[in-house]
Amino acid sequence: MTFSGLRxxxxxxxxxxxxxxxxxxxxDLHLGRLNSVSLSPGGELLLDDFRTTDLSRMGTWRTARLVVVEILSFFVYRFPSISTFGISLSADIDALQATAGAAARLAEARTQMLQSVGASEIRMTPRPHPRHAAHFVVSAAWHxxxxxxxxxAEVLAQERLAYAERRQAGAAQAAPAPAPPRSMIGRLLAKERHNNDNPAAT
Incomplete structure (x- = not known):
């Protein structure tokens, strides 16, 4: 089945x-939530507090990237009268921030993701965090x-394809080994019958 996007x-x-x-x-698998959506007096739609479901279970930061790109695309095409979007990415991801320097790498990955879709005015701002040193908020405007x-549109297509490939690979790993072809089973049974008929055969 062709993957056509998230719901x-x-x-x-x-x-x-x-x-x-x-x-x-x-x-039915919940991947994330955008908790804060508000319209500024100047008409900018502010998107804040993106939260992804347990990323260690989903296995990769690119799933969180897809969630953000899907959400931005949804608003852009669903509400054509809005032309400016403010985006703020600040949620900590324990699976990616457990090692030294990981918070800075996550902030850099978020910056690159926003750049890839044409965002501007990108800012990386330190924010104190109770569990992780060097926690950053990455914010930007998309016009x-x-x-x-x-x-x-290009990044959305790329991320959907990458997600579909990861999902297909995961399904293949979880699937039981396929049964041998019927013709092979027949040959094995024939060999067993032959050996039973001829005890000396090896």
Whole structure:
């Protein structure tokens, strides 16, 4: 089956209404939530407090990257009257921040992701954190124009493809070994019958 994207809903799996938190799912698997959506007096839509589900279980930072790109794409195409989006990424990810320097690497990865979709005014701001040293908030603005829309569409397609490949690989690992072809089973049974008929055969 071709993977065509994640499912985005409002709270309790209902239709999304602007201003509500937003959930991201793959089928019934919850991947993340955007907790804060607000419209500034100047008409900028502010997207803050992205939270991904247990990333150690999902296995890769790229799943969180897909969640952010899916959410931005959803707002861009669902609400065409909004042309400027403020994005703030600050959630800690324990699976990626358990080693020295990991928080800075995560902030850099977030910066590169925002750059890849055409975001500008990117800022990396230190923020004290009770468990992780050098915790950073990465914020940016994304302005709608033809070039940025093209970049966003290309990155969305790339991340969907990478996610589909990871999902397919995971399913292949979890699947039981396939049964031998029927013709092979027949040959093995024939050999067993032959050996039973001829005890001396080896």
């Amino acid at each position: 985005i809903t409002g709270p309790d799996a209902g239709p999304y209404v602007l201003g509500q938190p937003l959930d991201v799912l793959d089928g 709608y124009n033809t070039d940025n829309a093209q970049l966003l």
